[in-house]
Amino acid sequence: MRVWLERVGLGRLVVLGLSGLLLLVFVGGPLGVLLIEAIGAGPEVWSGALGSSVNRQAAVHTLQLALGTLAFTLVLGIPLGWLFGASDLPKRDTWRALCTLPYVIPPYIGAIAWIHLANPSSGALNKLFGGELFNIYSVPGMVWVLGLAFTPFIFMAVASSLERMDPTLEEAARISGAGPLRVFFGVTLPLSLPALASAASFVTAASAASFGVPYLLSTGAAQPRWVLTTRIYQALDLAPATGRPLAVALSVGLLAIGVGLPALGRLLEGSRSFTTVTGKAARGGRWSLGAWRIPAQAFVGIYATMGVVLPLGTLLATSMMGNLGGGLALENLSFDNYVKVLTGDQAPHALFNSLILAAGAASAGVILGTLVAYLRERTNTPGRGFLAWLAALPYAVPGTVLSLGFILAFSQPISLILAENLRFTLDLKDTLWILGLAYMVKFLAFPVGNARSGLLALHPSLEEAARMSGATWGKALRDVTFPLLRPNLIAAWLLVFLPAFSEITMSILLFGPDTPVVGTLLFNLQAYGDPPGAAVLAVLVAVLVLGGNLLARRLSGGKVGL
Amino acid sequence: MPVQVQLDSLHKRFGDVHVVRGLSLNIDQGEVLCLLGPSGCGKTTTLRMVAGLEVPTDGEVSIGGTRVSGPGLFVPPEKRRLGMVFQSYAVWPHRNVIDNVAYPLVLEGRGDAQEKARAALEQVQLGGLEERYPHQLSGGQQQRVALARALVAEPQVLLLDEPLSNLDAKLREELRDEIRALVKRIGVTVIVVTHDQEEALSLSDRVAVMNAGVIAQCASPQDLYHRPDSRFVAQFVGKLDALPAMALGGGRVRVGELEIQAHACKGAPEQGPCELGVRPESIHFAESGLPGVVQAASFLGSHVRYRVQGQGWQALVDGEAGHSLGDAVHLRPQAGIILGD
Numbered sequence: 001m002r003v004w005l006e007r008v009g010l011g012r013l014v015v016l017g018l019s020g021l022l023l024l025v026f027v028g029g030p031l032g033v034l035l036i037e038a039i040g041a042g043p044e045v046w047s048g049a050l051g052s053s054v055n056r057q058a059a060v061h062t063l064q065l066a067l068g069t070l071a072f073t074l075v076l077g078i079p080l081g082w083l084f085g086a087s088d089l090p091k092r093d094t095w096r097a098l099c100t101l102p103y104v105i106p107p108y109i110g111a112i113a114w115i116h117l118a119n120p121s122s123g124a125l126n127k128l129f130g131g132e133l134f135n136i137y138s139v140p141g142m143v144w145v146l147g148l149a150f151t152p153f154i155f156m157a158v159a160s161s162l163e164r165m166d167p168t169l170e171e172a173a174r175i176s177g178a179g180p181l182r183v184f185f186g187v188t189l190p191l192s193l194p195a196l197a198s199a200a201s202f203v204t205a206a207s208a209a210s211f212g213v214p215y216l217l218s219t220g221a222a223q224p225r226w227v228l229t230t231r232i233y234q235a236l237d238l239a240p241a242t243g244r245p246l247a248v249a250l251s252v253g254l255l256a257i258g259v260g261l262p263a264l265g266r267l268l269e270g271s272r273s274f275t276t277v278t279g280k281a282a283r284g285g286r287w288s289l290g291a292w293r294i295p296a297q298a299f300v301g302i303y304a305t306m307g308v309v310l311p312l313g314t315l316l317a318t319s320m321m322g323n324l325g326g327g328l329a330l331e332n333l334s335f336d337n338y339v340k341v342l343t344g345d346q347a348p349h350a351l352f353n354s355l356i357l358a359a360g361a362a363s364a365g366v367i368l369g370t371l372v373a374y375l376r377e378r379t380n381t382p383g384r385g386f387l388a389w390l391a392a393l394p395y396a397v398p399g400t401v402l403s404l405g406f407i408l409a410f411s412q413p414i415s416l417i418l419a420e421n422l423r424f425t426l427d428l429k430d431t432l433w434i435l436g437l438a439y440m441v442k443f444l445a446f447p448v449g450n451a452r453s454g455l456l457a458l459h460p461s462l463e464e465a466a467r468m469s470g471a472t473w474g475k476a477l478r479d480v481t482f483p484l485l486r487p488n489l490i491a492a493w494l495l496v497f498l499p500a501f502s503e504i505t506m507s508i509l510l511f512g513p514d515t516p517v518v519g520t521l522l523f524n525l526q527a528y529g530d531p532p533g534a535a536v537l538a539v540l541v542a543v544l545v546l547g548g549n550l551l552a553r554r555l556s557g558g559k560v561g562l
Numbered sequence: 563m564p565v566q567v568q569l570d571s572l573h574k575r576f577g578d579v580h581v582v583r584g585l586s587l588n589i590d591q592g593e594v595l596c597l598l599g600p601s602g603c604g605k606t607t608t609l610r611m612v613a614g615l616e617v618p619t620d621g622e623v624s625i626g627g628t629r630v631s632g633p634g635l636f637v638p639p640e641k642r643r644l645g646m647v648f649q650s651y652a653v654w655p656h657r658n659v660i661d662n663v664a665y666p667l668v669l670e671g672r673g674d675a676q677e678k679a680r681a682a683l684e685q686v687q688l689g690g691l692e693e694r695y696p697h698q699l700s701g702g703q704q705q706r707v708a709l710a711r712a713l714v715a716e717p718q719v720l721l722l723d724e725p726l727s728n729l730d731a732k733l734r735e736e737l738r739d740e741i742r743a744l745v746k747r748i749g750v751t752v753i754v755v756t757h758d759q760e761e762a763l764s765l766s767d768r769v770a771v772m773n774a775g776v777i778a779q780c781a782s783p784q785d786l787y788h789r790p791d792s793r794f795v796a797q798f799v800g801k802l803d804a805l806p807a808m809a810l811g812g813g814r815v816r817v818g819e820l821e822i823q824a825h826a827c828k829g830a831p832e833q834g835p836c837e838l839g840v841r842p843e844s845i846h847f848a849e850s851g852l853p854g855v856v857q858a859a860s861f862l863g864s865h866v867r868y869r870v871q872g873q874g875w876q877a878l879v880d881g882e883a884g885h886s887l888g889d890a891v892h893l894r895p896q897a898g899i900i901l902g903d
Contacts, residue, residue, distance in 0.1 A: 009638065464615055465652035467639040468721075469666035469711065479665075483656050 012473050016379070019371040020387055027390050027441050030405030031397065037248045037408060049249035058231040059253050062208050064139050065146065065227055066257060069207035070200060072147030073154045076303060078196070080151065081158025083296055086188070088286045090293060095300050096159070100152050102307045104549045106502045107149035108212030108519075109538045111136075112526055113311030114145050115216065116318055116535075122325075124314070137221030145213050148307040150203045157199035161192035180287065201262030208258035209398030211505040212523075219527050228254040229400040229505070236407070236509060244408065251401045258398045312542065319535035341536045350521040351540075357432060357517060358500035361439035362493045368440070369447025370482075370489060376448075377455040378463075388448060395445035399505035406438050406510060430512025438510055439500040447492035454488035455481075487555065494552040501548075502541045563590040564627075566751040567612060567719055572621035574607050581607045583775035584621070589719075594745060594752040598762040599772035600798070606723060608772070609755045613646055613721055614639030626718045645712030645750075649724040651704045653696045659683065659707055660692035666715040682710040685744065702733045709741070713748065720745060722754040726761060738765055759799050763787065771795050787841075789825045793901045796827065796839050802899070803877040805852065807838035809900055817895060818852040829902030839899040842867060842878040847885070848894035856889045 049055050083089045084096045102110070117124050118134035118141070125134055135141060165188070173187045211229040218224035226234070232250045235243035289296050318324070320333045341347045369391065375381055376388040394402055413427035428434040462484065466476035482489070504519035511520045518541060526534035567589040574582040582604040589595045597605040610616040612623055614630065614637060622632035625644070630637040645666075654662055660679055667675035683689055686706040696704055705725065712720055725741070726734045742765050745752050756762050762769045763783040770780040771794075779791040790796035807817040811833050815824045824838060854872035861883070868879045870893060877893065885891060 459650050459652065461648040461650050461652035462654060464613075464639075465646065465648060465654070465708075465711070466665070467615070468613060468644060468646040470640045470643075470669040470715065471665075472638070472640055475669070480654055484654075 009473050015474075016371060016375050016381065019368050019375070020383075022368060023372065023387055023390055026437050027394055027444070030402065030409045030441075031393070033409040034248065034251065034401065034405040037245075038252050041245055041248055045245040045249050049246055049253075054226060055231060055246075055250065058226045058228050058250070059257070061139055061214075061225050062227045062229075062254065062257050065142055065210070065214065066204050066208040066261060068139065068143035069146045069150060070204045072143055073151045073203050074200065076147070076151045077154025077199075078158055080155035080300065080303060081192075082162065082184075083300060084155060085159030085162030086287055087289050087296070089289060089296055089300070095297075095304065098304045098308055099300065100156065101312075101546070102149045103152035103156070104498070104545050105149075105312075105542050106212065106499075106504070106545070107146055107210065108216055108504055108522075109315065109542055110149050110307075110311045111145045111213045111216040112522075112531075112534060112538050113314040113318075114141070115220065115526075116314050116531070117310065119220065120222075137217055137223070137225070139225050142214050142217050142225070142227075145217065146207050146210060148303075148311075149213075150206060151303065151307065153199045153203055154196070157195040158192055161195040162188065165191055197265065201265045204265065205258050205262045205396070205398075208254065208261065209400065209505075211400055211508070212519075215508075216523070216526060228257070229398065232400050232404065233509060236404070244404075247404050248408075251398075251404055254398055254401055259396060315535045315538050315542070318532055319539045321532055324531060337532045337536050341533050346516065346521055347533075347537065350516040350518050353432065353435075353515060354501050354518040357436045357439060358497045360436045361443070361500045362496035364436070365440040365444050365496045366447045366451075366489050366493050369444055369492065370451040370485065372444075373448050373451035373455055374477075374481075377452055378460065388452070391448045392445040394441045395443065399442060399503075400509065402442055403438055403506040403509040406434060406506075410434055430515060432515050434510050435507060435515060435517065438506045439503060440496070442503075442506060443496040443499060446495040447489070450488040450492035450495070451485060454485040458484055490555045491552055494548055494555070498545050498548045498552075502545060563592060565589070566591040566593070566626060567753065568622075568624040569608070569612070570622040570624075572608065572611060572623065573619045574604070574611060574616060575619045581775055582611070582618075585772075585776055587770060587777060587780065589751060589753060591751055592749045593768065594742070594754065594766045596754045596756060596762040596766035596769045597772055598756055598759060598769050598799075599778075601757060603772040604775040605755045605757075605772050609721055609723055609753060612719070612753060613644060614642050643715070643718045644721055645715065645717035645719075646721040647705070647708045647712050647723065647725050649727060651701075651708040651728075653699075653704045653707050653711075655696050657695075658692070659688065659694050659696075659699070662696070662707055663710045663714055666711065670715065679710070679714055682714040683707075685713070686710045686740075701729055702737060705729065705737065709744075713744075713750070717750065719751045719753060722752065724756055725754065727756070727758065734761070741765065763799070769799075771798060773798075788897075788899075790899060791828050793827060793839075793903065796899050796901060801842050801878055802839045803842075803875070804837040804839055804901060805872075805875050805877060805895065805898075807836055807898075807900075809833050809836045813900070815898065815900060817898070820851060820894065822895060822898065824898040824900050826900040827902040830900040831902075837901045838895065839901050840877065840895045840897075842880045844897045845877060845879050845893055845895045847879065847881050848892050851892040851894035853890065853892055856885050856887055856891055859885065859887065 080099065084092060089095065114136050115123070118126065118136040120126065120132045120135040120137065123134060123136065126132055136144070169191065170183055170187055173183045178186060209229065211233065214225070214227045215230050215233065218226060218230055228250050232247045232254070235246045235250065237243075317328060317333075319337055320335065322332050322334060322336060372387055372391045375384045410426065410428040412429070413425050415423055415425045417423040428437070458481070463476050463481050466480045467473070471479060502519060503517070504523060507517050507519045508523065511517060518537060522534050522537045522541070525531070525537065565588045569585055569587045572582050572585045573580070585604070585608060597608060599605045607616060611618050611631065612625070617636060618631055623630050625642060629635055630642055657665070660676065660683070663682055664675040664679035667678055672678070680689070680692065683692060686709050688703060688706050688710065691699070691703065696707070699707065722741075726737055729737065738761060754762070754765060763786070766783065768780060769783055769786050771778045771786065773794055779786060779795045781789075786795065786799050790799065796802050805817055807815045809815055809826075809831050810821070813823055813826055815822055815836070815838055817838050830836060852872055854870040854877070856868050857871045857876065858869040860867050865880045866883050866885075868881060868885060870877050870879055870891060872893075879893060
């Protein structure tokens with residue numbers, strides 16, 4: 001035992017052991033409890049869940065939302081990706097930067113904007129054209145908002161795989177006698193298929209798991225269209241204790257669609273991986289659009305208008321309107337709403353909470369994630385593969401399901417009695433802790449992934465050289481490994497901080513009376529009568545995430561961010 | 563000379579793979595010893611066990627008379643007072659040259675770290691480059707930084723892991739001579755790992771040829787080259803061709819019409835048919851001898867290396883220009899090695 005300790009090193013054992021333990025408690029705990037509840041659910045729970053037509057409809061809506069959004073993003077995203085990645089579209093870079101904005105702005109912000117634009121009774125577009133032409137409170141409405149938000153995932157995957165594709169592959173097809181169209185469908189598209197498929201499965205999973213958009217587009221509706229995430233929320237919100245079995249049953253359905261559907265897609269696509277990414281060869285020639293330049297620009301322009309300009313403009317206008325019915329007259333516009341929101345009691349409190357939580361979750365996530373990555377890449381500890389898998393798992397689990405796990409696991413105080421006077425009590429309900437832990441767990445995949453790729457690029461001998469120079473393990477980490485990982489870790493920090501700051505899906509289930517956050521306040525304002533206030537918060541969130549992403553891009557040398 | 567490093571029946575397993583299988587070796591103080599062998603023979607693992615970067619599965623390691631690894635004992639690498647140069651140099655890219663070299667002294671808390679580091683840089687002829695960052699240095703300069711860093715804290719033993727393999731041929735030769743001169747001047751004990759036999763022969767006092775996790779032979783470069791213990795060592799160190807011959811006893815061998823004195827490997831037949839190993843420089847063209855035909859000729863600058871095909875054998879022969887492909891020639895070996903199994 002003593003020798004074994006000397007070999008591993010006490011400090012190393014404590015630090016790495018503790019990180020494994022944290023992972024088991026706060027990732028394994030919630031998901032494990034959820035699994036036990038699901039297995040233990042009696043037939044009456046399942047028949048209750050399946051017997052209700054509202055629940056069955058919710059499942060159908062979720063399926064429609066997932067597949068509809070996928071179809072929408074593919075139809076828009078593939079042509080956009082080709083235009084950005086392989087054509088000579090004029091002002092390509094400007095268009096591309098503009099069209100990428102929805103990638104970083106939370107989709108619920110688009111939903112708020114589109115409620116102002118296309119709600120059936122008073123939406124600006126309906127007024128403009130006279131009549132109830134558009135109804136955003138519908139499944140197609142949800143597909144519209146989510147589709148616009150998720151299209152960048154598709155076109156970014158297509159464009160970057162086209163750009164990095166070895167141009168000689170296409171040239172070889174041309175030399176072999178294939179025409180341009182044949183080359184595109186026979187060579188180019190199949191070669192970008194792996195990248196496209198993984199983006200498509202992400203879009204499917206994210207649409208099925210989305211909460212904010214379907215929630216906002218149901219609460220104000222005469223005929224609400226519930227989906228599984230919003231039904232789970234309802235079940236827990238209406239009857240916090242008795243609703244749990246139903247929530248668990250619905251979660252199983254959500255997992256089947258949100259995780260099963262993309263997995264099925266990957267299975268059908270097969271594990272094909274082509275080495276199309278050479279990294280060296282930049283795209284040589286671009287396809288000339290010729291006379292199609294004008295329709296192509298119009299197409300890109302329409303997406304940019306619908307996805308970025310119109311919604312953000314609407315929010316900006318709404319946030320400055322004194323009277324919502326008063327229109328865009330100059331005397332109706334001012335910054336009074338901003339002053340009102342920022343000097344009230346609610347918004348500063350929520351903003352402060354969100355900042356603390358996001359910063360805390362990001363810092364803790366980066367530390368834990370780096371240690372897990374170290375455990376995985378630099379030691380031969382048994383179970384290291386499992387721990388790394390466990391750390392990446394929560395990102396694949398819908399936020400609604402993950403927070404249900406947190407509720408099940410941590411809503412009662414847990415006492416660990418080690419000795420008469422030595423007991424630990426974990427009482428997380430309605431605290432900032434439960435929110436911060438949920439954020440950290442949900443986004444832990446980013447720091448683990450960033451730190452792992454950083455470590456893989458770092459030769460182990462750099463750290464060994466420090467040991468040989470007389471540094472202990474901890475000193476070698478501090479002096480050599482961590483400083484060299486710094487760009488990856490800063491990027492990882494922002495990748496946790498930004499989504500955590502504007503998070504809604506988990507927050508709405510886990511926040512308490514004293515722990516409002518930006519997302520929950522924004523939803524409250526939107527749902528209960530202060531749309532201008534909600535618009536102010538939405539604009540603030542959008543500005544912050546945009547700024548944060550630009551910062552992330554600078555700090556990571558272009559690896560992450562916009 | 564007292565023994566500085568003692569390895570006693572070392573074993574190392576990685577899962578099912580038994581990489582080092584009971585290796586024992588003593589290295590004297592001030593000696594330059596080379597671990598030479600094909601890739602996968604366990605030489606780097608052995609070096610890393612001396613360093614403390616790998617934990618032996620079994621066996622003992624002592625350095626300077628103190629046990630550092632054995633049953634119930636493991637001294638971590640930072641407490642072994644060693645210096646090491648890695649194959650990849652492992653010069654820290656976020657520190658400039660002087661901070662790289664001074665690091666071991668800074669860890670010791672020495673006030674004169676900067677001056678000592680400067681002196682070490684002078685020793686490896688890098689004076690004036692103190693403020694440069696590694697990416698501003700050539701491969702050879704990075705190598706010198708790594709060497710200075712490994713030597714600056716006056717280690718008990720200097721470990722070199724394939725130190726020259728990433729350099730081009732000309733620089734490799736230059737640095738090789740320089741390293742040898744430097745370590746001999748300081749008098750530090752050195753263990754070098756390499757797969758390059760030329761490097762091993764020219765750099766070291768003794769070479770331990772490793773094969774499949776054990777030492778096949780440990781001897782001076784001259785003995786290794788001229789008096790190998792086994793066919794493996796004979797063939798691994800230097801070029802060697804086998805000619806059919808007849809052992810006559812007492813190291814006498816008849817090859818063709820000739821009779822010469824040869825070194826016999828362990829397990830070589832005392833009498834009767836055998837194979838005679840010959841080096842390209844100890845076999846020459848002659849008026850009479852073994853008959854053969856020139857098959858290929860490559861011009862190597864100082865001489866021409868011919869491939870000559872005989873009946874049931876072929877051999878490399880160094881000679882003057884003048885023979886053409888297809889020429890019938892006679893070969894006369896001067897010395898050789900009677901090969902065992």
